[in-house]
Amino acid sequence: MHDAVKTLSTDVLVVGGGGAGLRSAIAATEANPKLKVTLLSKVYPMRSHTVAAEGGAAAVTMAHDSLQAHFDDTVAGSDWLAEQGVVDYFVKHAFDELVQLEHWGCPWSRQQSGEVQVRRFGGMKTERTWFAADKTGFHILHTLFQTSLKYPQISRLDEYFVLDLLVHDRHCYGVVAIEIASGELVQIKAASVILATGGAGRVYQFNTNGGIVTGDGMALAYRHGVALRDMEFVQYHPTGLPGSGILITEACRGEGGILLNKDGYRYLQDYGLGPETPPGQPQNKTMELGPRDKLSQAFWHEQQQGRTIQHPQGEVVHLDLRHLGQRFLLERLPFICELAKAYVNVDPVKSPIPIRPAVHYTMGGILTDTNCATSIAGLYAVGECASVGLHGANRLGSNSLTELLVFGKVAGREAARVASESHPAATEALLSSLTEQALTPLKRLHNSNGTERWHELRQQLAESMEQGCGIYRSEAGLQQTLSTLNQLKQSYQQLRLGDTGKAFNTELLHALELGFGLDVAEAMCQAALERKESRGAHQRQEPGLTKRNDEDFLRHSLAFYQTGSAARIEWQAVDTSLSPPAERRYGGQQQPDNPPKESC
Amino acid sequence: MRTNKQDTPQTTPRRSDEPIWWSLFSAGGVCVAMLVPAIALLVLLGIPLGLVSAEQLNYQRLQALVFHPLGLGVVLGAMVLPLFHAMHRIHHGLHDLKLAHGRLAKWLCYGSAVLLSSLALWLWLTVSMASG
Amino acid sequence: MPTLEMRLQRYRPEQDSAPHWQDFRVEYDDSTSVLDALEQIKAEQDSSLSYRWSCRMAICGSCGIMVNGVPKLGCKTFLRDYPKGLQLAPLGNFPVEKDLIVDMSRFLEHLTAIKPYLIAEAAPQGQPHRQTPAQLARYKQFSNCINCGLCYAACPQFGLKPDFLGPAAIALAHRYNLDSRDSGKAERMAQLNSDNGVWGCTFVGYCSTVCPKGVDPAAAVNQGKIASTLDGVIQWFKPAKEPRNKEQSK
Amino acid sequence: MSRKPYQPPMPASWWLKHPAYRFYMLREATVVPLLFFVASLLYGLYALGQGEASWLHYLAWLQQPWVIALNSLALVASLFHAWTFFALFPQVMPLRFGSRTLPAWLMVSAQWAGVLLVILALWWLLGGVDAHQ
Numbered sequence A: 001m002h003d004a005v006k007t008l009s010t011d012v013l014v015v016g017g018g019g020a021g022l023r024s025a026i027a028a029t030e031a032n033p034k035l036k037v038t039l040l041s042k043v044y045p046m047r048s049h050t051v052a053a054e055g056g057a058a059a060v061t062m063a064h065d066s067l068q069a070h071f072d073d074t075v076a077g078s079d080w081l082a083e084q085g086v087v088d089y090f091v092k093h094a095f096d097e098l099v100q101l102e103h104w105g106c107p108w109s110r111q112q113s114g115e116v117q118v119r120r121f122g123g124m125k126t127e128r129t130w131f132a133a134d135k136t137g138f139h140i141l142h143t144l145f146q147t148s149l150k151y152p153q154i155s156r157l158d159e160y161f162v163l164d165l166l167v168h169d170r171h172c173y174g175v176v177a178i179e180i181a182s183g184e185l186v187q188i189k190a191a192s193v194i195l196a197t198g199g200a201g202r203v204y205q206f207n208t209n210g211g212i213v214t215g216d217g218m219a220l221a222y223r224h225g226v227a228l229r230d231m232e233f234v235q236y237h238p239t240g241l242p243g244s245g246i247l248i249t250e251a252c253r254g255e256g257g258i259l260l261n262k263d264g265y266r267y268l269q270d271y272g273l274g275p276e277t278p279p280g281q282p283q284n285k286t287m288e289l290g291p292r293d294k295l296s297q298a299f300w301h302e303q304q305q306g307r308t309i310q311h312p313q314g315e316v317v318h319l320d321l322r323h324l325g326q327r328f329l330l331e332r333l334p335f336i337c338e339l340a341k342a343y344v345n346v347d348p349v350k351s352p353i354p355i356r357p358a359v360h361y362t363m364g365g366i367l368t369d370t371n372c373a374t375s376i377a378g379l380y381a382v383g384e385c386a387s388v389g390l391h392g393a394n395r396l397g398s399n400s401l402t403e404l405l406v407f408g409k410v411a412g413r414e415a416a417r418v419a420s421e422s423h424p425a426a427t428e429a430l431l432s433s434l435t436e437q438a439l440t441p442l443k444r445l446h447n448s449n450g451t452e453r454w455h456e457l458r459q460q461l462a463e464s465m466e467q468g469c470g471i472y473r474s475e476a477g478l479q480q481t482l483s484t485l486n487q488l489k490q491s492y493q494q495l496r497l498g499d500t501g502k503a504f505n506t507e508l509l510h511a512l513e514l515g516f517g518l519d520v521a522e523a524m525c526q527a528a529l530e531r532k533e534s535r536g537a538h539q540r541q542e543p544g545l546t547k548r549n550d551e552d553f554l555r556h557s558l559a560f561y562q563t564g565s566a567a568r569i570e571w572q573a574v575d576t577s578l579s580p581p582a583e584r585r586y587g588g589q590q591q592p593d594n595p596p597k598e599s600c
Numbered sequence B: 001m002r003t004n005k006q007d008t009p010q011t012t013p014r015r016s017d018e019p020i021w022w023s024l025f026s027a028g029g030v031c032v033a034m035l036v037p038a039i040a041l042l043v044l045l046g047i048p049l050g051l052v053s054a055e056q057l058n059y060q061r062l063q064a065l066v067f068h069p070l071g072l073g074v075v076l077g078a079m080v081l082p083l084f085h086a087m088h089r090i091h092h093g094l095h096d097l098k099l100a101h102g103r104l105a106k107w108l109c110y111g112s113a114v115l116l117s118s119l120a121l122w123l124w125l126t127v128s129m130a131s132g
Numbered sequence C: 001m002p003t004l005e006m007r008l009q010r011y012r013p014e015q016d017s018a019p020h021w022q023d024f025r026v027e028y029d030d031s032t033s034v035l036d037a038l039e040q041i042k043a044e045q046d047s048s049l050s051y052r053w054s055c056r057m058a059i060c061g062s063c064g065i066m067v068n069g070v071p072k073l074g075c076k077t078f079l080r081d082y083p084k085g086l087q088l089a090p091l092g093n094f095p096v097e098k099d100l101i102v103d104m105s106r107f108l109e110h111l112t113a114i115k116p117y118l119i120a121e122a123a124p125q126g127q128p129h130r131q132t133p134a135q136l137a138r139y140k141q142f143s144n145c146i147n148c149g150l151c152y153a154a155c156p157q158f159g160l161k162p163d164f165l166g167p168a169a170i171a172l173a174h175r176y177n178l179d180s181r182d183s184g185k186a187e188r189m190a191q192l193n194s195d196n197g198v199w200g201c202t203f204v205g206y207c208s209t210v211c212p213k214g215v216d217p218a219a220a221v222n223q224g225k226i227a228s229t230l231d232g233v234i235q236w237f238k239p240a241k242e243p244r245n246k247e248q249s250k
Numbered sequence D: 001m002s003r004k005p006y007q008p009p010m011p012a013s014w015w016l017k018h019p020a021y022r023f024y025m026l027r028e029a030t031v032v033p034l035l036f037f038v039a040s041l042l043y044g045l046y047a048l049g050q051g052e053a054s055w056l057h058y059l060a061w062l063q064q065p066w067v068i069a070l071n072s073l074a075l076v077a078s079l080f081h082a083w084t085f086f087a088l089f090p091q092v093m094p095l096r097f098g099s100r101t102l103p104a105w106l107m108v109s110a111q112w113a114g115v116l117l118v119i120l121a122l123w124w125l126l127g128g129v130d131a132h133q
């Protein structure tokens, strides 16, 4: 079916053109300008889903803020499942990275004085979120992409899809990819490979993610024996539009928007987030500015009690911005006004926006150390696909854009360091046999005479994840979903493509993505099943499991790929050296401020 | 193979001479918008439309107005610049309609603007010199 | 659910020598976008149909197509607005790769050519530049381009002469030229000053009409004409000077 | 090689395809009647230089139906041109005050006021007021 495989070679290969990928490509080039850096992505870099981030990026900026406070918020937000050394490094480097982006031209919103402006964000004690109107991710991504054009050493492979990694003996030698435009196969040799392939939200039915967010990189590393860490923690964003799942940014609440149930009542005060704050005068970590997991869970309870609102596209509550006034809304939240008008036909100036929770972010991912290195030599991972340990059981909004930058730089630097050293070269024979293996799934898809269609399988995957592995989980539900996944994997072997062409065979790509998604989904469910407690975004319904249980589960889950059977879960200790676990509190009963520590 | 490399050195392209023609075109555009309606309305169509009398357009008055030193402004604003305005659009129009482009079309277009403009200036100069 | 007739332009490079039309019927309601309809066709009727998309919220710029001859974002165009049915074709003026997918590489080349990044002499150490909201407002609009290419499909001058840098690339150059932190204008003007730069435009203005993000590239291009003219005048008076001088970067 | 990009043709009649293009062509075409207008003025200038008899002949020429028709067309074209040209002005030269731009409608109306003023001024120059008395 496929003719000869072409070969390319480079020093540092970055897979993924989102914020993480671009930042690491630039860092690699700056670390060693003599290296050949190749940025490969299945879509043009500026189409990557970083583009959709609206709210902002966090870094301690104001005089009355402190690194300690950002650290505390992040650790508490993570329900003490964050790696505290990593968080410490992160908060210390966040500001510099946002400044770097400013020096590259990012149009951050400003105060009258010309200084960068910061806004409030959920779960953050102090306003420290930098923003560029309500298109922060868009501006970050375009600034990075445009800056990358400055470096002649960075060459791009746009619209190339990675099929597999070339791994032998715990060493990564490169990847095999398909040039989407022609369908041609390419073997790309690289001294180091950085996976920056983004999240996996598309394994769910109802999500804020773009069509490309299918967990490819996670599955690639996973299949080669790298653990996926903390996969059970999937963040639901409390404010997605009904039907599409399109995100209505948390900044709406940061700017003073309020949530109302069917009785026009601000129900959040009933869920430990009160006391009620006056509309338009938001208070950090209180009411609407509580963390995402709590807000999404509150919706679930309201829905159980029949206090949500009927909408043609399902149950919703209202996000009310009307009291903020037209002028303010058009200045601060123009994109939200545009989205609401287009996709639910609501003018936020005049009516409340119907919203409901939607899957938003995968806290877990490819296990890496603090240097973004995986357990495979020469293989790095960064961004949403990775788990460097920043988010634990729940990510705070606006930490992840900064993560892309802080750790993108680390990954690029490290990959460049390794690529600059001399390293064992693989023999051509080895590489071609690895390539041959990598092409097996592709050949099977092409030669299949089964009857299954990718679309139906994908639909079942998404629905069953929503049912069994959603905001609240139970053993029975998870088992049910796991068995569905198992069946789907069987059916996947019988997949048949309607498109037999080579050029832009998007059906083939969707099928491959589905294969990746099935593996990632299974890791999520298996980890969720074995975490018999409730923590952060992972909430169990069974009696006795509804509380956090530090004794048994103050640990990361590690999912290992098992050919032919469900994932194997191991447990890994958490670094809590800087801040001992305490109860997460929001609203009126917040934690007392920690005295500033030396280490922060 | 479709690799998007940026390492081809960028050559600096030639500076266009279009700024000259475009400036004349724009100045002409302003004149056409500002002066032409007035002149067309009151002078060329003034009598048929009954807006002005033949007496108002009598020889002496017009002679005095047009060949006054300030009348040069009228020649420039109502003839010369509009000519460049017009020929600029015709030049681009030929390209748009895929009729002609390149040197020849350009020479013909702007050349005729220069020619007709010279004619207008010459007509004005000879008379105003003689009478002045 | 009501249904609607959709006529799609198909092109399979391995079989066809030219595109042809194919009819489909799709179900739709109030919120069905053109992109949703395409997904429906791909899922239920013809899985070989190819088109680009990702964010489905009008921000990634992938899904540009011609809807009844007008460049649109598929994810932001709704069937409810076309009760008489619609015709979908790949973005105009670009080479067609397959079905609704065009080759965007020329667009990317043009974007790269104008040096779309901040060229600053010295940045404040460890601190952001100061930039007042008024300074930000000067270029903000032009930084909102999502690189969707609709304006290229709209611009006949790009169709007539594919080397024309085109509206979005020039708007981006203008964005950096207007940025108070930038001093690279002289480098960018070299491209803009050419026949394929700002002077390739005859102010058709349709680029701005179709732009889904209110960027108004036509304004950028034509403001660029003034900048290029002034640049020429300055060059005229200072022929000996290096092209990169500070007066121009103001 | 499975890529075989199809380059759609761009026929000379491209501008018939869409109202926006037809509008553009119409705008560009305003210069055709304008050329007649300039020719009329040239002729007038020549006549004025030749003496009174020739000027009277010229005034008579202006009254011929076909000349009236063409000049009316030129007038309409110039007004249409003005309409399009004025609308472009705020795009090409936005007037900014701080972070705000002068609203486009204001700039457009100011330009129309200019046209009106020129008409009145010319009328006055032609002795409008006293001649009518």
Ligand SMILES: Cc1cc2nc3c(=O)[nH]c(=O)nc-3n(C[C@H](O)[C@H](O)[C@H](O)COP(=O)(O)OP(=O)(O)OC[C@H]3O[C@@H](n4cnc5c(N)ncnc54)[C@H](O)[C@@H]3O)c2cc1C
Pocket (backbone or CB within 6 Å): A015, A016, A017, A018, A019, A020, A021, A040, A041, A042, A043, A044, A045, A048, A049, A050, A051, A052, A053, A054, A055, A056, A057, A058, A136, A137, A160, A161, A162, A163, A196, A197, A198, A199, A208, A209, A210, A212, A213, A216, A217, A247, A360, A361, A382, A383, A384, A385, A397, A398, A399, A400, A401, A402, A404
């Ligand atoms: C709607 C929305 C709003 C958000 N808002 C915020 C916010 O306000 N603040 C905040 O901090 N975070 C926010 N986030 C989270 C944050 O934006 C993401 O976590 C982050 O952008 C992910 O970046 P990334 O670089 O890891 O991946 P992406 O930007 O998703 O990029 C992934 C890249 O990998 C490539 N790729 C994937 N698979 C393959 C393959 N098989 N072969 C080749 N290439 C491949 C893709 O083409 C793409 O270029 C938001 C997320 C969403 C969805």
Ligand code: SF4
Pocket (backbone or CB within 6 Å): C144, C145, C146, C147, C148, C149, C150, C151, C152, C167, C168, C171, C207, C210, C211, C212, C213, C214, C215, C216, C217
């Ligand atoms: S200027 Fe507008 S139409 Fe053109 S590419 Fe940018 S966003 Fe798209």
Ligand code: F3S
Pocket (backbone or CB within 6 Å): C154, C155, C156, C157, C158, C166, C167, C200, C201, C202, C203, C204, C205, C206, C207, C208, C217, C218, C221
């Ligand atoms: S459509 Fe084209 S001609 Fe100019 S104004 Fe826009 S670039």
Ligand code: FES
Pocket (backbone or CB within 6 Å): C052, C053, C054, C055, C056, C057, C058, C059, C060, C061, C062, C063, C064, C073, C074, C075, C076
């Ligand atoms: S799918 Fe992203 S712009 Fe339409």
